[in-house]
Amino acid sequence: MHPAPSIILFSTLSGLGFGMPAVLGLDVPAPRGWIAFWFLLIAFVLASAGLIASTFHLGHPERAPKAFTQWRSSWLSREAWLAMLALGLMGLYGIGLVFFDARWRIFGVPGGLLSLATVFATSMIYTQMRTVPRWNHWSPPVLFLAYSVAGGALLTGRVSLALWLFPLVGIVQIIAWMDQDRRERASDTNIATATGLGHIGQVRAFEPPHTGSSYLTKEMVFRIGRKHAATLKVIALLLAFALPVLLLLLPFAHVMAALAVLSHVAGVLVQRWLFFAEARHVVSLYYGR
Amino acid sequence: MTSLPEYTEKTLGLVIDLDTCVGCHACVTACKGWNTENYGAPLADTDAYGADPVGSFLNRIHSYEVQPETGPAQLYHFPKSCLHCADAPCVTVCPTGASYKRVEDGIVLVNESDCIGCGLCAWACPYGAREMDPAEKVMKKCTLCVDRIYNENLPEEDRQPACVRTCPAGARHFGDLSDPDSDVSKLVAARGGIELMPEQGTAPVNRYLPPRPRDAAPEFDVLAPFLEPVAEEPKGFLGWLDRTLERIG
Numbered sequence: 001m002h003p004a005p006s007i008i009l010f011s012t013l014s015g016l017g018f019g020m021p022a023v024l025g026l027d028v029p030a031p032r033g034w035i036a037f038w039f040l041l042i043a044f045v046l047a048s049a050g051l052i053a054s055t056f057h058l059g060h061p062e063r064a065p066k067a068f069t070q071w072r073s074s075w076l077s078r079e080a081w082l083a084m085l086a087l088g089l090m091g092l093y094g095i096g097l098v099f100f101d102a103r104w105r106i107f108g109v110p111g112g113l114l115s116l117a118t119v120f121a122t123s124m125i126y127t128q129m130r131t132v133p134r135w136n137h138w139s140p141p142v143l144f145l146a147y148s149v150a151g152g153a154l155l156t157g158r159v160s161l162a163l164w165l166f167p168l169v170g171i172v173q174i175i176a177w178m179d180q181d182r183r184e185r186a187s188d189t190n191i192a193t194a195t196g197l198g199h200i201g202q203v204r205a206f207e208p209p210h211t212g213s214s215y216l217t218k219e220m221v222f223r224i225g226r227k228h229a230a231t232l233k234v235i236a237l238l239l240a241f242a243l244p245v246l247l248l249l250l251p252f253a254h255v256m257a258a259l260a261v262l263s264h265v266a267g268v269l270v271q272r273w274l275f276f277a278e279a280r281h282v283v284s285l286y287y288g289r
Numbered sequence: 290m291t292s293l294p295e296y297t298e299k300t301l302g303l304v305i306d307l308d309t310c311v312g313c314h315a316c317v318t319a320c321k322g323w324n325t326e327n328y329g330a331p332l333a334d335t336d337a338y339g340a341d342p343v344g345s346f347l348n349r350i351h352s353y354e355v356q357p358e359t360g361p362a363q364l365y366h367f368p369k370s371c372l373h374c375a376d377a378p379c380v381t382v383c384p385t386g387a388s389y390k391r392v393e394d395g396i397v398l399v400n401e402s403d404c405i406g407c408g409l410c411a412w413a414c415p416y417g418a419r420e421m422d423p424a425e426k427v428m429k430k431c432t433l434c435v436d437r438i439y440n441e442n443l444p445e446e447d448r449q450p451a452c453v454r455t456c457p458a459g460a461r462h463f464g465d466l467s468d469p470d471s472d473v474s475k476l477v478a479a480r481g482g483i484e485l486m487p488e489q490g491t492a493p494v495n496r497y498l499p500p501r502p503r504d505a506a507p508e509f510d511v512l513a514p515f516l517e518p519v520a521e522e523p524k525g526f527l528g529w530l531d532r533t534l535e536r537i538g
Binding site: 001057058059060061063064066067069070072073074075076077080125128129130131132188189191193194195196197199200201202203204205206207208209210212213214215216218219220281282283286287 | 292307317341342343344345346349350351352353354355356357358362363364365367369378381382383384385386387403404405406407408409411412413414415416417420421423425426427483484485486487488489490497499500
């Protein structure tokens with residue numbers, strides 16, 4: 001799949017942007033006053049930046065409000081609703097924390113849960129794609145939620161929680177990559193079922209329908225990512241988890257914490273790039289790739 | 290509505306004969322022509338005369354080489370357009386309701402004024418039947434020429450999809466596949482028509498007629514008896530001439 005920068009940016013930023021309110025809303029010792037204000041502001045900026053980035057991917061962003069209509073069937077539509085509800089409730093929770101020094105858990109708990117539900121809905125957009133064997137199973141929801149909560153813990157200064165979560169999420173990621181490789185190999189869709197010519201003999205793509213590129217080949221028959229996949233996976237793990245853990249274990253300093261956040265975000269960006277670039281769409285089979 | 294209908298009154302679709310298609314791309318041109326001038330946004334091309342021409346098409350022809358265990362490789366041309374699936378995954382992923390499947394005839398269409406161009410339906414389709422138009426930025430797909438098949442301004446023989454009407458080899462057939470007595474259903478039954486990627490669970494409507502077994506190459510040439518090799522040694526007058534000339538030479 002084509003790793004569109006707008007979608008990678010969206011999923012990285014909104015993952016963190018909804019991970020922070022999830023931790024703030026559900027975790028008991030929530031900060032109050034100005035600290036709460038800054039945390040919530042950062043969360044809202046990240047989540048909004050992610051949502052704005054996602055509209056760059058649309059052909060007609062001016063029609064985006066129509067995406068709220070099909071929540072009964074479409075995960076993208078559900079994601080839009082959940083995001084708005086989560087941000088609305090967390091806004092009310094934030095008003096209590098910042099201005100009234102009160103923890104309105106009636107808003108905080110559902111706000112936190114809806115933040116997680118938003119991330120889950122995002123992941124289901126990919127998981128539902130039977131056409132992409134790498135995505136069509138448990139790993140996108142588990143990974144998206146795990147990254148989101150771990151990132152949220154880091155960004156809200158829950159250092160001890162982050163130190164537990166980071167190695168754990170790293171291990172889950174390694175298992176998921178192995179499982180994704182296995183699923184892709186085990187896919188029962190191949191050039192024989194795609195063409196229905198397999199009963200005659202070995203099928204080989206002889207000539208594509210067009211000599212140049214097309215929307216299909218640009219969007220779904222993307223192949224560059226797999227060349228350096230192994231190296232990029234190591235880089236992703238080092239940046240997203242290993243380096244932040246190391247920085248957090250050093251004596252606390254705001255510079256170190258900021259570096260840990262930057263390193264984590266860079267690692268997540270690499271991971272999300274791989275998530276798309278490595279994914280193989282079955283339409284590639286028609287092009288013999 | 291992005292939910293799929295429980296049933297459709299008709300199941301209109303195409304039956305494509307892989308034995309007959311000659312790979313001339315006439316259907317591609319006819320499709321592009323009709324669908325650029327009629328229903329919906331025109332099918333654009335960008336950089337059409339430049340180094341990197343890209344355009345949207347609703348029908349494309351692949352070619353495949355099949356190597357049997359014995360004998361020479363066989364070449365098949367493979368037209369591919371929307372299969373108007375009964376369980377169309379492109380419809381249910383649509384966040385705006387722009388994609389829908391019609392109850393009256395099962396045609397899968399896009400309401401272009403509701404399409405936000407997110408591209409999710411193209412991801413959900415295993416066949417590559419949907420393409421984003423490079424100029425209009427809305428999703429384009431085969432309409433089964435919905436503006437031809439019911440069009441009473443056209444002569445009756447033209448009330449079929451442009452690709453079917455134009456095919457010079459008669460490799461494309463159009464009809465109601467839910468009616469067991471329709472010509473297309475009979476053709477599918479007689480020739481063992483198949484679904485593409487049945488394991489994807491899309492329940493496609495269009496059927497492909499697999500190539501009939503090819504004749505084995507004959508072991509001898511039928512003209513061989515008439516082409517006996519000429520005599521090595523000339524006889525009669527030519528033989529005398531040959532011997533005489535050799536004596537002189």
